[in-house]
Amino acid sequence: MLSAQLRTDGAEVDPAGIADVVAAGTVPWRRADDGTVEVALVHRPRYDDWSWPKGHQDPGEALTLTALRETAEEAHLGCRLGARLGHTAYAVPGKGHKVVHYWAAEAVRDHGFSVTDETDDLRWLPRDEAAALLTRPTDADLLDRLARVGPPSSTVVLVRHAKAGSRTAWEGDDxxxxxxxxxxxxxxRLADFLDRFGPDRLATAPPLRCGQTIEPYAHASGAGEPDVEPLLGEHGYWVSPADGLARFRTLAAQPGVTLLCSQGGVIPDVVGHLLAAAGRSPDPDLPSHKASTWVLGFGDDGALLSADYYRRPPS
Incomplete structure (x- = not known):
């Protein structure tokens, strides 16, 4: 069930080196009044097909931004990103090999669909009806991937603090x-990136550098001061890792998206335990670079559904 993605965003968009054209898009979803999941498809008159909103990456643009921008332009939806759904690849006559990277994306704002040159219709459909309407089988495959990773009941955006001053040169309380x-x-740089995941609440480990790392996002978003979590800093966590993990799971059980900034001595242990509980053997050297981000999706039962790693803050 778990779809762990140890990938970076930004420069390393085509690690296989096969793409002549790089694009990104989303599988937009929402919960209907009865709790069922619906997804949004767009119709493109130029190709007379039904597909997911997507488009070409602009020069220097992070794929996360491409995906959201194209969704806003083609579907007129404001979304927050969730799990990565992988990519589709196909040949485009006269252009070469095209790779499109996809994210699950919860629609949080509907700006009202209007016809453009690119799209002339949008439909919200249950997943089985959407699968039947999609033109490309590879697009229908993305629905299966979405089913494997949620949509989640809750998400934790887990950030390691950015680079701090020298430990040896610092004479005060660390x-x-x-x-x-x-x-x-x-x-x-993290502020814009974190906004793409639409956090509902903020939390931080006690060290000043953790709070400073998410402060630009907090100010830009108007989210206010983060809650301080003593058990999720290195000092408190290693007094009792079981208590620290329990506290993390309490945060992870809150509906919506929680942004938490912690430390390199905590994050790999937390993620490793989550992966192990999900039945996946964790890498003994799970990454946690400074200013990196794990995006972790959870089901109704608290089980980890997806884990995506972004090594550095993209543009």
Missing amino acids: DLRPLSGTGFTQAD
């Missing part, structure tokens, strides 16, 4: 050691 100049730059 919890008060601030970000370095590089770290503040990373935090600024």
Whole structure:
């Protein structure tokens, strides 16, 4: 069931080196009044097909941004990203090999569909009806991937703090050691990236550098001050990892999206336990680079459904 993606966003968009054209899109979803999941398809008059909203990556643009921008342009939906759904690949006459990267995306704002040159219709459908209407079989495959990773009941966006000042040069309480100049730059870059996942609430481990890492996002979004979580910093966590994990699961059980900033001595252990509980043998060297992000999706029962890793804050 688990779809763990150890990938970065940004430059490494085509690790196999096979794409002449790189694009990104979403599988937009929402819950109907009866709780069932519906997905949004768009009709493209140029091709007379039904597909997911998608489009070409602009130069220097992160794929996460491409996916959301194209969804807004083609479907007139404001979404927040969830799990990565992988990619589709096919040949385009005269253009070569095209690779389209997809994310599950919860529709949180409907701006009202209007006809454009690119799309002239949008339909919200249950998954089985959507599968029958989609033109490309590879697009229908994405529905199966969506079913495997949710949609989630809750998501945790787990960030490691950005680069801090020198530990050896700092003479005070280590919890008060601030970000370095590089770290503040990373935090600024993280703000836009984190916004693409639409956090509902913020939390941080006690060290100042953790709070400083998500402060630019908090200010830009108007989210306010994060809750401080003593059990999810290195000092509190290793007094009793069981209590720390229990506290993390409590946060993860809250509906919607929780943004949590923690430390490199905590994040790999938490993610490793989650992967093991989901039946996947965790890598003994799970990544947790400074200013990196894990996006973790959870089901109704608290089980981990998806785990996507972004090594650095993209543009």
